[in-house]
Amino acid sequence: MTRTQTGTVADLVSQACEKVPRHLALVDVSAARSLTWQQVQSQVDRCAAAFAEAGVAPGDRVALRLPNTADAVVSLFGVLRAGGVVVPVGLDAAPREIERVLAHSGARFTVGDLASTEVIALATPDPDGPEVAPPAQTWGGEDLAVLASTSGTGGTPRGVMLSHRALLANVEQCAALKPAPVTAADRVLLTVPLSHAYGLSGLWQVASAGATAVLLDKFGVDRALDACAEHRVTNVIGVPAMYQAFAAAGADRLGDALATVRLCTSGAAPLDAATLALFRQETGLAIFEGYGLTETGPVLTSTLVGGTVKAGSVGRAIPGVELRLVDSDGLPVATLTDPDEFAADLTDEATDTGLVAARGANLFSGYWPDGDHGPDADGWFRTGDVGYFDDEGDLYLVDRANDLIIVNGFNVYPHEVEAVVAELAEVAEVAAVGMPDERTGEHVKVVVVLRQGAELTDAALRAHCAERLARFKIPATVEFVESLPHSVMGKLRRASLRGTVRP
Template identity: 50%
Template sequence: MDSTSPPASDGHSPTHVAELVARAAARVPDQPAIVDVSRKNTLTWFDLDSAVSAEATRLLAAGVSRGDRVVVRLANGAPFCVAVLGAMRAGAVAVPHGPIAVPRELRIVFDDCRPAVVVAAEGDEAATAAAAAVGAAVIAPPDVTTRSQAPSAEAPPSHSGGGEDIALLVYTSGTTGVPRGVRLSHRAVLANREQAGQLRPPLVAPVDRVLLSLPLFHVFGLAAGFLQVCWAGATVVLTDRFEPAHIAEVLVAERVSGVAGVPSMYRALLDLPPDELRAAMAGVRLCTSGGAPLPAKWLARFREATGLSIFEGYGLTEGGPVITTNPLDAAPKAGSVGRALPGVELRLVDTEGRPIDTPSEPDPDDIDEEVSDPSQDTGLVALRGPNLFSGYWPDGEGGPDADGWFRTADVGFLDTDGDLHLVDRSSDLVIVNGFNVYPREVEQVLLEIDGVTEAAVVGVADDRTGEAVKAVLVGSPELTEDTVRAHCAVRLARFKVPAVIQFVDELPRTPTGKVARRQLAAGA
């Protein structure tokens, strides 16, 4: 078998996510599965499989039954991975949740999903209080320091449940309202791993050592990151913090060959001295990015500094999560998130779900027209495939329609090559005097200005126009409002030119690296 290719099929397609660990343990038992940098702990695939079975047994002893929800509220590390997989092996639904969530957020999620058990760190008073309010037991993180213990004879089978049973209940960030639980079945999670695994060259090969500083409670870090490593039987290198100098050391010390991140992580690495960054990235073969748009300026700077491209993709929790990626065997197209994975159907539709069939090649000279409206050339991204979710918790409402299509809130267009370009989420629209303003279009224009390193655009209330465009910029001290407006005036229609301009030292972000737009709007 080619060492750069995923393991050949043994004729059995896994139907349960935890089977991936058993499969890797059978194939490469002594290969490192998890390198937990923060805890200075390494688990082989045999160790991990044993620990997952032990955790499943522990959860069953704590009263967990098939279909019960188990909330895992832990920082990045091997205990998090074992707890999530153990919950699934016990036949439960794993509910990953961030350790930084505040009590109000915890109460909303716990009240919605009604967990039977909460796995939380000692002294986590917020989790204890929220669990008590819904009658859930709180147990300590699994002990992952014991090595090479054979699974107990009482351990549940590695494929308890599976298929259409719900494996993960992932709560969306709630940027537009109350968080909603996305029901991801074993079928959906595994289908997306297989779809991503069909890419060539592979996103993750068995010989890879993949760095994950992404939060594992988010579906990007958990499914597209850790579970993709499980699919390939590779090695994941976990850190519980992202600090550029520390990451540079880890890249070298742990011989990292793959990096998965969000754009803000790659931007932070560019603050390292160029020689240091290039040396740190010398052993890396592949960098991937998702979760937020990757500015072309950052892509160019990273390539210049390291000689590596960053391959941008697009995904969403409801899709398991990976939907598209730039081809891995060619230079990525700046501004594009590429094409759908094998087995994923993608089309653009209007607000009624009717297909928009005509690809368009945008003319950058057109955006200064007085009433230019990208919605004339764009549509909502609609998806179909076995990777799609089973609707929202608890009853499956809002899932794919009778024909299997799910209409997202993401707005984009297809260029003449068939590559997808995202404009914005429809929920982020700013409507000025009845005209749609897509924040990303304005942000791209703002990033053209010398001295602007980051830009975010939101809508703020305006007595005359309903909403007005607010721009929040990070950049050099020499920037002025007049400079910004003068540049925008010749690049954008008048209604798109920012009416409010604010300069800040850094943009507020969510734990997954997305700009916290509601926080920016609230600061108007």
């Protein structure tokens, strides 16, 4: 491992302790427990020392499977301060998925609900134990901090190698937004799982600012709104499913619970225009949407950059990030490095689509274990998402490149078909996927969830599409189900929809 930088993610806790030692750091809602930054610093030191004594050496992978609690935060920073590499595992992960992650990462230790005969289980030490010094630091910025498992759209887990440098760079990039998304005065609701890059990003930003994290171990509308009211939450870091649930709670309930909230952000999955509008109607609050990947540390864009919420847009590149669109050969279609220079860099067609590529200090170091398929020699990484810029430089995502459906050589973006089908009042949710077809290569299949009590026929759905879509985009297969599969972050799991889905 190279050691060209000295800063580590665990330093965020030390810096917060130095700046605001007695400021509230963590509010653990489920345990009714709170810690100041001085207490977090002390417990992280104790935890790191205990982990090192148990055998954790710099570079060792430590798998964590914990809910959003104070103990989880202490364990997480404790692993990093001991020089270990955090391998996050979701609470929703199936046993087979867990086995794959443990085997692929080569984890030597586990913390939390990860029983295994192959690795050593660690326990978070007694918070009231004696003060101890953490191990002497011999690792730095280019060493791994997090090895996150991501399957993208292919279904095969890959280990994303995130260095301390990449994660700290993304913290600085987010903090450079004006106004800053998190300040020392903020109380930030963190119910997005800390096993996800988005949840971790929220935690890093809280620590960097010396703010307060209000930790909720499991999302529920009433629990979340009660926590917001009781702890005077100012920032909500959420996903579309959370805001959909909030919006349905009604203006009176939301008005009382979110009275102190100044900023709502959404990520991890596309935010639909209807939820955006309804939430604003019920609360008066805008939801600022962002975009990124585990591989990018994770934040790349935000509508906070331009200061204007646009339905369907994920905003502009945050400070320190460059974006461009490229074709299948990697040649630029449109480039955006500075919004003020955007028009000069864009091709004639403002809506030209291309693969989104990014460059910045926040990018990962490649995939585990060899660092393959990371940023190219010029520092660019192709995300696999298809998008376009509008004439103000805001990015709109069309689809994942791997989800593209090709019918007789013509491209069909699932999102376009889904948007048309979703216009039908009977439709609650819809997903479009490509199916093998001997005649056309692929044809479009839609899987539809109807609203309660609604009725809709295949023929009526196709007739609606025929009025709005080219013939090759009209669904050849229609299937009605009771629900669609989603990840814990609300992302649609398309892979399972290409077969026959049964509720």
